[in-house]
Each structure stands twice: as structure tokens, then as C-alpha cells.
Amino acid sequence: MSNFQIAETKTFQKVKNKLDAKLYKTIKEIVYPQLKQNPFFGNNIKKLKGEFEGIYRYRFGNYRLFYSIEKEKVIVAILDIKHRQNAYD
Numbered sequence: 001m002s003n004f005q006i007a008e009t010k011t012f013q014k015v016k017n018k019l020d021a022k023l024y025k026t027i028k029e030i031v032y033p034q035l036k037q038n039p040f041f042g043n044n045i046k047k048l049k050g051e052f053e054g055i056y057r058y059r060f061g062n063y064r065l066f067y068s069i070e071k072e073k074v075i076v077a078i079l080d081i082k083h084r085q086n087a088y089d
Contacts, residue, residue: 003036004069008078015081023063027081031058031065039069039076055079057087 008016016024034042035058044059058065064087066079 004039004074004076006032006036006078007075009080012078012080019081026060027065031060034058035067035076039067059084 034044039045039056040047042058046057046059048055048057054068056067056069058067062084063081064084065081068077068079069075070077
């Protein structure tokens with residue numbers, strides 16, 4: 001399987017600027033490498049259903065990172081990150 005590229009949406013970039021630096025470092029050093037290798041399957045990855053069809057969730061700590069996959073372009077589009085209490089509002 002080829003390596004996927006990570007693309008951060010404008011929505012995520014706005015939220016990213018408000019994140020704790022340590023939290024974003026975790027995303028870049030742990031989450032992104034896993035998503036580049038295989039964004040479809042993993043212990044912390046779940047494909048969402050219903051109104052969120054086509055969106056995946058990566059769980060780490062108290063946060064949920066939401067992303068979609070563009071197979072043809074080999075891109076993982078990072079959509080948003082939310083604390084688990086507000087993740088599905």
C-alpha cells in the first residue's frame with residue numbers, strides 16, 4: 001500500500017492554532033505516521049455511520065480526530081479535532 005499524504009482543511013487549521021502545542025506534537029509524531037501508512041484500519045480508527053458516512057475517527061486520549069480519505073488522490077484530509085465530550089454534537 002502506498003503512503004498517503006496528509007492534508008489539513010482550513011477548518012482544522014483554525015482549530016489547530018488553538019490547540020496545546022504538546023497535543024499537536026502528538027498528532028504530528030504519532031497519529032499522522034499511522035494515518036500515512038494505513039488510514040483505513042487500526043486500534044484507534046473507526047469508520048463512522050449514519051449522517052457521518054464516509055468520515056473516519058481516530059481516537060487518542062480525550063480527543064477525536066476526524067478525517068476523510070480520497071483514495072484516488074492518496075490523500076487523508078484532516079477535517080476537525082474535538083474533545084470526546086463534544087465530539088458528536
